[in-house]
Amino acid sequence: MPQTSSKKKISRNTISRLSLYLRELTRLEQDGKKAISSSDLAELTDLTDTQVRKDLSHFGQFGISGTGYEVSKLKEAVRNILGKDKVLDVILIGAGNLGMALLSYPAFREQGFSIKAAFDIDTRKIGNKTSEIEICDIEKVQEFLKKDKVKIALLAVPAFSAQKITDTLVNCGIRCILNFAPIVLRVPDEVVVSNVDLSKELEVLSYFLRTAE
Amino acid sequence: MPQTSSKKKISRNTISRLSLYLRELTRLEQDGKKAISSSDLAELTDLTDTQVRKDLSHFGQFGISGTGYEVSKLKEAVRNILGKDKVLDVILIGAGNLGMALLSYPAFREQGFSIKAAFDIDTRKIGNKTSEIEICDIEKVQEFLKKDKVKIALLAVPAFSAQKITDTLVNCGIRCILNFAPIVLRVPDEVVVSNVDLSKELEVLSYFLRTAE
DNA sequence: ACTTAATTGGGAAAAATTTCACAGATAGCA
């Protein structure tokens, strides 16, 4: 079998850091910077130069010894690694406070994510429009996904309903979920979940605040 | 030097998992469950039983061999470890879409965090009230922190202004920052920052979506 | 052309984290 892509498994932390690199590289490019060394990139991301080089080395050789990296070239490479060479379509489930904030979060669009549709169970919200997106009845999500093969969902619903809607989404072909509900979602192996848990983050801070005293 | 508290450094990941345990223990207690084993708790949090036991073992012995853990007792223990035995006061910086969503995010209050004040630079927003909290002029934050020794800030401002306001906050005694701006904040060693970076999470999903194809 | 300084890529070592494996403790039951 002509195995193309690298076999080795890349850790989630490595990918997170690539995302940081991409962010800084984008800034550097905007600022007109042409080249950067691993140690400068490390400085910007609060990491180490070896970490930067090791992370990149998993995907190929992008630098020039003695010179460093060409900003725009490395930026494109990292974009490709992260699968951002094309716009990524997402849907939003849950149009409460958080969901609505996500709808109007400018960074999403700027960074190449496009919210194609929003769904909610609350009939009072259905039909409202924000940022060009109309909020649809959650009952329609199945139908929507049959036509529009969106693979990523932002899940901003209460914890008690999160698992049920997740099961539906997965059945309809959703493969990635950015979960804001404070609950551990059960999904098949092929589905990837990232959790954004604000309480958790605050509790981590709380712990370190206490131990620092 | 008479070193008091435990010497061993606990990793951030360990603390994150404690937060998960606390969440599940709280649910279990509400459901009237009296006891739980490490493997059941692992099942609920999608971890392993040894991981659960190892995490807890850093802080003491909370279980009974052959029996497991008493839910309410373990819950209280974890709450104390995380410093949640008292209400944690926080301030909010930035009352844009995200900031306003945070203000009305019910989970904060439910989980023992209290937003004491909110600040913004936009004069049109100043004076508005949501959820009992009035939005104040960012110029007043220094004055506020002189009287009210809040240690935790939620930072929901644009990236370009995040570092400047961070410097001010740190000068005024803020020791923990939950940062929503897509930027690496520079802070002194004694200040702890947690980052919530939605684009980063989406990029991680994007990567795994691509590699799964 | 030669020397010096800067920088990458990657093997090897070190450190951190997770998992294994089991002694010891507890409860239930015959």
Add this chain to the structure above:
DNA sequence: TGCTATCTGTGAAATTTTTCCCAATTAAGT
């Protein structure tokens, strides 16, 4: 009481992640 099931806590082993280190490469200066 004695036997069996279960389950914790924790050293040791395994694995993963990070850091160290240096040969090789490049650019710049003389």
